[in-house]
Amino acid sequence: MTSTDLSGLVARADVCAVAVADCFRGDGEILANPIGTIPMIGGRLARATWEPDLMMTDGEAALIANDAAVPARADRVFETWNPYRRMFDVVWSGRRHVMMGATQVDRYGNQNIAALGGTPTRPRTQLLGFRGAPGNTINDVTSYWVPAHGPKVFVEAVDVVTGVGYDRAAALGETAARFHEIRRVVSNLGVFDFETPDHSMRIRSLHPGVTVDEVVAATGFELVIPDEIPTSRLPTPDELRLLDEVIDPAGTRHREVPDPT
Amino acid sequence: MSDDQNYPAPADKRLTEDEVVSRLSSGMTIGIGGWGSRRKPMSLVRAILRSDLTDLHLVTFGGPEVGMLCAAGKVAHLTFAFVAPDVGPAAILEPHFRAARQSGAIECTELDEGMLLLGLQAAAWRVPFLPTRVGLGSDLHLVNPGLATVRSPYPGPDGGEGEELIAQPAIELDAALCHLNVGDSRGNAAFTGPDLYFDDLMLEATRDGGRFISVERLVATDGLVEAAGDVTRLRVSRMFVDGVVEAPNGAHPTSCDPDRPRDEAFQKEYLATAKDPADWEAFRSRWLSFATEAEYQAALATRSNEENQP
Numbered sequence: 001m002t003s004t005d006l007s008g009l010v011a012r013a014d015v016c017a018v019a020v021a022d023c024f025r026g027d028g029e030i031l032a033n034p035i036g037t038i039p040m041i042g043g044r045l046a047r048a049t050w051e052p053d054l055m056m057t058d059g060e061a062a063l064i065a066n067d068a069a070v071p072a073r074a075d076r077v078f079e080t081w082n083p084y085r086r087m088f089d090v091v092w093s094g095r096r097h098v099m100m101g102a103t104q105v106d107r108y109g110n111q112n113i114a115a116l117g118g119t120p121t122r123p124r125t126q127l128l129g130f131r132g133a134p135g136n137t138i139n140d141v142t143s144y145w146v147p148a149h150g151p152k153v154f155v156e157a158v159d160v161v162t163g164v165g166y167d168r169a170a171a172l173g174e175t176a177a178r179f180h181e182i183r184r185v186v187s188n189l190g191v192f193d194f195e196t197p198d199h200s201m202r203i204r205s206l207h208p209g210v211t212v213d214e215v216v217a218a219t220g221f222e223l224v225i226p227d228e229i230p231t232s233r234l235p236t237p238d239e240l241r242l243l244d245e246v247i248d249p250a251g252t253r254h255r256e257v258p259d260p261t
Numbered sequence: 262m263s264d265d266q267n268y269p270a271p272a273d274k275r276l277t278e279d280e281v282v283s284r285l286s287s288g289m290t291i292g293i294g295g296w297g298s299r300r301k302p303m304s305l306v307r308a309i310l311r312s313d314l315t316d317l318h319l320v321t322f323g324g325p326e327v328g329m330l331c332a333a334g335k336v337a338h339l340t341f342a343f344v345a346p347d348v349g350p351a352a353i354l355e356p357h358f359r360a361a362r363q364s365g366a367i368e369c370t371e372l373d374e375g376m377l378l379l380g381l382q383a384a385a386w387r388v389p390f391l392p393t394r395v396g397l398g399s400d401l402h403l404v405n406p407g408l409a410t411v412r413s414p415y416p417g418p419d420g421g422e423g424e425e426l427i428a429q430p431a432i433e434l435d436a437a438l439c440h441l442n443v444g445d446s447r448g449n450a451a452f453t454g455p456d457l458y459f460d461d462l463m464l465e466a467t468r469d470g471g472r473f474i475s476v477e478r479l480v481a482t483d484g485l486v487e488a489a490g491d492v493t494r495l496r497v498s499r500m501f502v503d504g505v506v507e508a509p510n511g512a513h514p515t516s517c518d519p520d521r522p523r524d525e526a527f528q529k530e531y532l533a534t535a536k537d538p539a540d541w542e543a544f545r546s547r548w549l550s551f552a553t554e555a556e557y558q559a560a561l562a563t564r565s566n567e568e569n570q571p
Contacts, residue, residue: 060455060456061455061456062455083455083456083457083458084296084374084456084458084459085378085457085458085459088374088375088378091375092375092393092394092395114371114404115362118363120400120403120404121369121403121404122362122363122365123362123363124363125359125363126354126358126359126362126363127354128343128344128345128354129341129342129343129344129371130342130343130371130372130373130374130399130401130404131342131343131373131374132342132373132374132375133373133399134373134395134396134397134398134399134401135373135374135375135376135393135394135395135396137398137399138394138395138396138397138398138399139394139395160400160403160404161398161399161400162399162400163399164397164398164399168398168399169398171398172397172398175417175418175419175424176394176397176398176424176425177397177398178418179394180398
């Protein structure tokens with residue numbers, strides 16, 4: 001508990017949504033491609049407010065102008081056709097900021113969504129596969145979303161590197177890694193970045209009501225802890241109105257990240 | 262048309278599912294169109310399941326076809342970037358594929374989604390590889406040890422040595438199977454849903470004689486544009502098709518927008534069969550052992566009617 005504890009006044013999911021939105025600040029006219037419930041809501045919020053030129057998907061094969069996170073199919077306002085083939089043109093052009101999930105993420109932002117345990121060719125637990133993670137991280141700005149922050153997700157070393165982190169990028173050299181940037185990790189507990197001398201993960205802010213001890217206990221590696229830790233910013237009244245009335249009137253974000261009990 | 266000349270007739274490429282399978286052989290590398298649980302050529306997959314084909318190498322943006330063929334012991338090798346009943350925010354995992362991978366029953370060539378696109382494109386363009394930045398720095402070389410790099414012969418961005426890039430090898434296919442919405446008897450076809458996926462590339466990456474499509478409905482060539490809605494949807498041309506099967510609801514249980522939604526109840530029933538081999542055998546016996554696709558569709562219709570009873 002701190003003297004500025006506002007945890008009873010604002011929903012955790014709303015803090016997460018604006019933290020996601022802030023990841024896209026300054027991105028301009030690119031494809032903001034947040035994957036997941038709160039990521040999509042946060043991305044839509046950024047575009048509905050201070051990043052109006054972002055382009056965003058309908059989750060399938062089009063880029064749409066709607067503010068609603070998941071508009072009814074008939075209500076979609078199409079800007080362009082964006083089938084999977086076209087998506088690779090966008091990704092490889094560098095005009096995209098993706099926010100992916102992560103089964104595991106380490107201190108340098110290496111991500112794993114492919115498999116756990118065993119050997120690379122015979123894992124103990126097969127997950128999705130590499131999907132597009134190698135191509136996303138070597139070509140475009142990437143952020144991660146973790147709805148349930150814990151030591152099995154934030155690990156000392158990921159089992160398989162699907163998304164490329166800063167140590168791997170450094171080993172590649174400046175030329176090969178010139179388009180690589182892991183911007184943020186947003187979790188249900190806080191916001192993390194890599195703005196440290198060796199690009200190891202740092203606490204950028206903690207959500208209202210979250211303590212440093214709580215985050216340290218939920219993280220499997222040593223986080224960089226600044227002397228002053230800001231509290232994640234609260235949604236403005238207009239942002240709250242947009243979330244409640246326009247972007248996510250069904251409140252799906254509160255199911256993905258319930259308020260702490 | 263001339264009465265006194267004996268000109269050849271245009272090729273009529275209509276086949277049944279089983280005639281397509283008779284042109285395949287064990288050990289082949291087979292590309293499967295669609296994406297995840299969307300617009301998969303499942304009537305052709307069912308024909309493979311009831312055949313004695315084995316030892317197949319599948320190349321696919323994988324969905325339930327991978328799980329079913331793995332569970333039935335048909336697969337020796339899989340080239341994939343993901344296998345999932347659906348992908349996106351509600352992504353869930355494919356249990357039969359997971360079991361096959363975890364047990365070591367199948368060899369895998371694991372790729373980034375974009376590398377699969379490049380491998381097919383390289384084969385279609387008859388070049389040995391295409392260069393890409395995709396894969397650099399990741400662990401793909403551990404799961405795909407044959408993956409090599411290539412040094413650009415041109416100066417790098419700083420004017421110095423050329424960049425080192427991944428050389429994604431061509432993925433040449435012996436056969437390709439794709440399901441489209443509408444086509445003609447000569448092998449032209451259209452997608453009328455949201456995305457062509459990589460169906461055209463699958464067909465173009467395949468050697469002559471191995472390129473097969475199924476379609477929801479066949480129309481005359483002069484009815485194609487009207488049925489497709491627009492000429493820009495006629496994306497599969499007969500130059501790259503050796504056989505066409507009319508297969509209404511042929512993608513079942515995957516979706517075939519806008520003609521058919523995914524059969525969620527059926528997919529759920531299928532996904533539940535990985536816990537116990539007996540469950541899979543029961544499912545296979547009930548749904549994947551019909552002598553013909555027509556019998557499968559008839560059984561499905563009966564099931565739907567039963568479910569619709571009050």
